[in-house]
Amino acid sequence: MNRRDFLKWMGAGTGAAMAGCARRDPEKVVSYFVPPESWVPGRPTHAVSSCSECPAQCGIVVKAYDKFEGGKTRWMPVKFEGAPGHPVNDGRLCMRGQASITRFYLPDRLKSPLLRERGAERPISWDDAFQRISSALEASAAERRAIVWLAGRTTGTLSGLLDAAAAKLRIERHPEYEPAAAWEAREANRIVFGVADLPTYAVEKAGFLLTIGADVLETFGSPVHFAAGLRHAMDPRPREAVERAGSRFRWWHVEPHFSLTGANADERVVVRPGGEAHLLAWLIRRLLPGEAFGQVPEVSDDELAARVTLPAGQVEGLAETDRKRLVLRKLGELVEGLRGENAMVVAGGVSTQSPGGLTAATLAALLQRGLRMAEKGLLDFRRSQNFPSLAGPAEMKKLADRLKGGEVGVLFVSRANPVANLPAAAGFREALAGARLRVALADFPDETAKECDLVLPLSSPLESWGDAEPRRGTWTLIEPVLYDSTLVQEGKGWKAKGREHRVASPLHDTRSEGDILLDLLRRVAHEKVAASYRDHLLAEWTRRGIKADLFAAGFAVRDPESPKIGETDWAVVREQLRTEAFRRKVEGLVLLQAPTVRAADPRAARLPLLSEIPDPLTTITWGGWVSVPPELAKKEGIGDGDEVRIESSAWTGTMPAKIQQGLPDGILVVARGILAGVPALVENVAVRKTGRKLEIPILSGSESQQGRGIIPMDARPHGGHAKKAEDEDNGLYPAHKHHPYRWAMAIDLEACTGCGACVAACTVENNVPIVGAEDHLRGREMSWLRIEPFYEKRGVEFIPMLCQHCDNGPCEPVCPVFAAYHTPDGLNGQVYNRCVGTRYCSNNCPYKVRRFNWWENGTPERQPLGKMHNPELTVRPRGVMEKCTFCVQRIRDVRDRAKDEGRLVKDGEAERLTACAQTCPTRAIVFGNILDEESLVYKLSRHERGYKVFEELNARPAVTYLHPVEPTS
């Protein structure tokens, strides 16, 4: 090569290398040129809002941090926490509520209006969209075809605005379609109480509770409220360990399958699907005298025993007559319980959604009425759950028929997904074709939106103004979080202004439903309306006189009028009892779709975080499965992970099987949200093995605790574990000295329901990566906190397992580089920067709570939700170990603030400090400084039921568990 060639090649090479370069805009850390006075970079702001993940509409506080996003600094939501004092949830939040923050960041959110023409989809402008709607509305009106607005749960000001818009635009407002609401129970209340609504269940006042199918800890009504109420009913002292010894409160649960709710009840009664009505009729005839109730048919003991039994463990190996006698004796106890003071009955869930479900709901309502529960304040109709209109199967069928018949010109579907939620046989998808224009208002391209011509993207509640009325008279605020509440730019400077000046600035080209309605009024009806939905809301709030309360507390409570409880419509009741459904027995093997704590319907399946958290009973994370009862599995030779073919008239398909202990024979269960378009209950199902073995991510390595006393089922003090003296230390090295804090935790397993809210809270708070199914199959889940279910003879017990922050942490001495070390306040610290990844710490941890980063988990490809990351702690790089830190960032925050004020952290500040303790619906988790002898955690750690897991290993954990007690009957 000569010199010239060399230079040529050099030039060409450099040019080629430069071609690969891209210009990168410089990133500004702080975008304000003159920062506002009160603004401290890195300090979070909070906004009050309402959770919209389920109809319960809990109050939430959204923590947001200033982050550089889209070229400017903006407030990005990082964590939801229950709003303290809120009438629905009082500071707590469930797993779905905690996980719902991810909805805001998911990459598949709708980002602009879409038009679907001839099968192709393209983004259009809002103007274009309104143009098309406007002309379609005119055309429909000319053709005298109806314009229907079908929406999900709509309460508060939006409901009023919708009514106003409907009147002006000649829109027909269809009853709400909300599959997660108990339509049957509401209908039964209309028949029996004359009030078409769902009451608020004041379970905290109950002296005895019977739930029939109602999955009160999972999806029924307001699970967080119910869980908190249950804990109160068990033991009204909020700051004590739950003591059942002196309490007469007992909770019985009747269900056809085996659910988390059933696992937590004191007594479980197993019923053949459809048999709930018989059990209720039997109970009514035994409990309620009088002529009126005499119209309920008598159910013989034989008829009852054919449909009702007890969990397998209790009737195993009994002859039929013995079984029957035992069942009747047990039900006698139930009758006695219901005769007691403040007995409460709740029916719903799978029991009212099976054939004859409405009959069961009606009978339950009769029992409620007969036991005078409304009068006793157990059913609060005045502050009811606010479902003034709710579409049942009949209404939806009628709508489908009208659509098919071409009666509907324009159909709006807002926040509802009937295509996925209604059985395929209802033909809603096909019926949709009958309308001239179908408009979906949605946040995600769901099954219904995919069938619509126009898709209008909705803003998240986190980026819009709004309110909700989850209970009559209870208003809760929804405010955008994206900008600081008190700072408004004026000219060149910043002015502190009222919170109401907060600007809703969506991430994408989306609008809130209120703004869309106002736009419709403005453009189509040419009405003079408020400039924005915010202005409309402010005017409404002022008119109602709730503005001050909403801005002060986030919610406003007004006294609504008491609805008049009317006469029971006995004619309808008799009609109900005469139906085929009451007499008929459900036949053959049954396939039941049951709601779980992870999903009430398919909308939850969108959230990868919920897929990452295991189902509490099976510990399966990603994907679907069918739960098979052990007896059937044995007969058919089915094992965990075997693919089975399920054949029925309604649905045929294959799924992996999981043997579910405690599941009664004759029923297969699929978690709701997995099978779209399949009825809740399918009879006469055939199941057989296909011979293929599928991999399903079952996280638990063993359903039994192998007699290891992890959850001692023992009435002896400390579960029979030897209690070590506090100062006893047999270590080779000198013990740690802690001053002035030694952080510790106490978990009351009697209160813990295994609902997994803590797991979701922990994941969001601590930037725990979501790693996906493939890693879960290999045992590489990253959760810092997990709920371990252990199947015992009596049922299943749950134990939250997290880093125990041992005093003699086995992880600490084995780390060659001091990445695992002991902090002066007693935490097992983990220095990510120092960690080289020998993983010896995890090997030596008896609790195996450490998680290794097998991949670079922080990259956008692996973590599309990266913008959600909590800036208070790092995203761990590949190759390092991570684990629970007792939310060290939160500890440091309160500790430093206390230090600034020259004091120690108060117990009140520490009690619910960690994310898990903060959200726990039953307040089972308590955190605090164990050196403070006044603290709750100190008290609970010395409780008679207190024990440490694997105490004999002398790791001296900081987490004390209070073992569950077997209620003495």
Place this chain on the structure above:
Amino acid sequence: MSEVATLPSESRAAKEVQARDQVDRDILIAMKKPGPLYWVAVCACFGFFVLGMAMFGNMVDKGFGLTGVSHPYNWSIYIVDFVFWVGIAHSGTLISAILLLFRAKFRNRFNRQAEAMTCISVLCAGMYPILHLGRPWFNFFLFPYPTERQLWINFRSPLTWDVFAVSTYLIVSMIFFYVGMIPDLAIARQYATGLRKKIYGILSLGWRGTDREWKHYEKVCLFLAALAAPLVVSVHSVVSWDFAMSLLPGWHATIFAPYFVAGAIFSGCGMVLTLVIPMRKIFRLEKYITIDHFDKLCKLIMFTSMIVGYAYLMEVALANYGTNPFEKALFDHRMGGHYRIAFWMMVFCNCIAPLTLWVKKLRHSIPWLFVLSILINIGMWLERYVIVVTSLSNDFDPYNWGYYVPTIYDFGLTIMNFGFFFGMFLLFCRFLPMMAIMEVKEEVK
């Protein structure tokens, strides 16, 4: 030594001189120009090594998740390989140092190969702890070096002891290997030409074979042997403490140190057989390495095999006799659970198969010894597998139980060092005197 060989001594018969020259030629035969088969073998061996290193490069790029290692078995066959190669490394020092001190004459037919084996296998072993790190690029964190942030290593951690034990062992073995070879390098110098002659000349440190040199040399050897002998015990004890110092059932046992040392010698002797038998055949060394020599090595194998068997028995017995439910459950699981095949194969290879050596006929059957040596290698690899993987898979909390499924990366990086080991051994045979010529000569009459 060349001087000695070329200068006829009046007191020795010319015949004797001739015989000694014959020894030189016989042993240095391997250093002649090798055939193409040799190069094919070398390339194949190093091919595996390069392939493994490429896989490791990919792991550095993508993440440790490419391997089958997971939760709860955070360690798996890389650690098995580490312990395996450290074990192999043991017999070198044992044969050289301890048997030298005990004046066991048969050692001189094996010591050079065993020492070479030691040095190579310590290198193999030393690779794994680094390959196995989550962040191998920070491996220097494991060494005590001065930093302005005053970060120090944790001397409580057995892994830190390991770093010192293995590096000490590597240095001492290297010195021992080299010092023992100096006179032989001088012989090689005599037969070599050109550049090689120069290199051997430098390596032999100008050895002339004078009485003075010999006197000092013998002393140095003895001192080094005395220094190295405790290492035989200490290195593998420390390696065993990687496990024994933990809480884990199946690891936390006081028997581990002697059990590991015996196992290491056992596996080392097995590997010596694996290497020496083909070497003896190829280079026609039957004259020097006789059946009698093998017989003595076999007795050492039998002895260590029985210690290992005793340790297995004791572990199970203590688990069943004691009151520790975790220990008991673990051993039940080892013997009857998911990994039972590995356990019983290990028992067969390490305890049952060596029993055949009680029969003299089998002890003297070279083909059987070769088969047995392979079985011992497999058995000892499985022993570490059983210890590492089964204990981690089923520890205290049953919720965490899980079973190890290796991926191609686990195998790739395992095979890699077998390639490295045999490749390096082939190079050793070609470029260094493969038997202690001087010591053999001492016995030639």
